[in-house]
Amino acid sequence: MSVVKIENLWVSYGSLDAVRGISIDIPRGEVFGFIGPNGAGKSTTIKVLATLLKHDRGMVWVNGVDVSRYPRAIRDSIGYMPDFFGVYDDLTAMEYLHFFAAAYRLPISKRKGIIHDVLELTDLTHKINSPVDSLSRGMKQRLALARVLLHDPDLLLLDEPASGLDPRARIEVRELLKELKNMGKTILISSHILHELGQLCSQIGIIEQGQMVAQGSLEEIYQQLSLMRVVHVQLAGKPNGILEQIQGIPGVESVEQQVDRMSIRLHEDQTSVEDLHDEICKLGGRIHMFQPEAMDMETAFMKLTHGKTN
Structure with missing residues (x-):
């Protein structure tokens, strides 16, 4: 109850x-x-x-x-x-x-x-x-x-x-x-x-x-707001074209290669963080580090409200 x-x-x-x-x-x-x-x-x-x-x-x-x-x-x-x-x-x-x-x-x-x-x-x-x-x-x-x-x-x-x-x-x-x-x-x-x-x-x-x-x-x-989660991924070995394949996973908005990792912008209403992990493994990626950024409540709050009061 x-x-x-x-x-x-x-x-x-x-x-x-x-x-x-x-x-x-x-x-x-x-x-x-x-x-x-x-x-x-x-x-x-x-x-x-x-x-x-x-x-x-x-x-x-x-x-x-x-x-x-x-x-x-x-x-x-x-x-x-x-x-x-x-x-x-x-x-x-x-x-x-x-x-x-x-x-x-x-x-x-x-x-x-x-x-x-x-x-x-x-x-x-x-x-x-x-x-x-x-x-x-x-x-x-x-x-x-x-x-x-x-x-x-x-x-x-x-x-x-x-x-x-x-x-x-x-x-x-x-x-x-x-x-x-x-x-x-x-x-x-x-x-x-x-x-x-x-x-x-x-x-x-x-x-x-x-x-x-x-x-x-x-x-x-x-998910309701279609806000994107940034996921930081570090792969063991050289990418060898896997970045382009990750870009093709449903819900992936962009993949940015950085010095020692890639940053993936993900629409969670299309693919969950857990499914993204599984899809990268299916593509042959050996994941050394997989770190989704914490949800930013301020972003949701600012997008949903207009600062109005009664």
């Missing part, structure tokens, strides 16, 4: 349609990356899932439960982290987490152990007695993640969790999210840091002006 299922969601602010007919399906254990410019409708959609905003039309379920009919049940199964998460400066990290453990109605006998576990997971054990206002922004973000993990939710709703962080702090948050993914958490994450979402997410949705303009795995989006 899908953890998140959205069908034809519409949300309006007065006469403005902020979200216009989007649908999302997130299976258990998947990470869904929500990409779009400011004002595209990402935060609005996440707030609907978090039961903080009522929608006008469509259906929204979390774990098969209707969000609009049973908001209290939904709140027990989600961890919501907004784009700017306020923390209480007069508390220590330990006091902050104890406060929310009480708010989540966690048994008193278990709170200390649970707080220790989430602090260890977020690598904040050494800051257990530090005042919140003494923490760096990156540590505050990790503390916010520790807070949403206290009640062990099925679904994490993370709205720009790396916003405003320096490069080191972004890497730390990304590694933490990978760990949560490995733990089997289902995650919906919005971000402008596109290449990091490409490394983390199993599914991606690109939204603009409240409408989903592309959805699927990064590879599927590339």
Whole structure:
């Protein structure tokens, strides 16, 4: 069963349609990356899932439960982290987490152990007695993640969790999210840091002006756009005319001979990277190195969107 299922969601602010007919399906254990410019409708959609905003039309379920009919049940199964998460400066990290453990109605006998576990997971054990206002922004973000993990939710709703962080702090948050993914958490994450979402997410949705303009795995989006992948190939021995034969493989746009390798521009909607490897072998090529370039999410994003907002 899908953890998140959205069908034809519409949300309006007065006469403005902020979200216009989007649908999302997130299976258990998947990470869904929500990409779009400011004002595209990402935060609005996440707030609907978090039961903080009522929608006008469509259906929204979390774990098969209707969000609009049973908001209290939904709140027990989600961890919501907004784009700017306020923390209480007069508390220590330990006091902050104890406060929310009480708010989540966690048994008193278990709170200390649970707080220790989430602090260890977020690598904040050494800051257990530090005042919140003494923490760096990156540590505050990790503390916010520790807070949403206290009640062990099925679904994490993370709205720009790396916003405003320096490069080191972004890497730390990304590694933490990978760990949560490995733990089997289902995650919906919005971000402008596109290449990091490409490394983390199993599914991606690109939204603009409240409408989903592309959805699927990064590879599927590339195929939809007919974007080309560059594959670097190094053959053992001399080519002996094989370059011309590779040029004839369906989907190969061009073959450029470089000093120690060739660069092949490939339409993956016609021939997959794996099939290209097999075809080169069939032509008698002895492959010493075969390296497809990583997918460039920025390219897909720029081609699909026009920088417009509602």
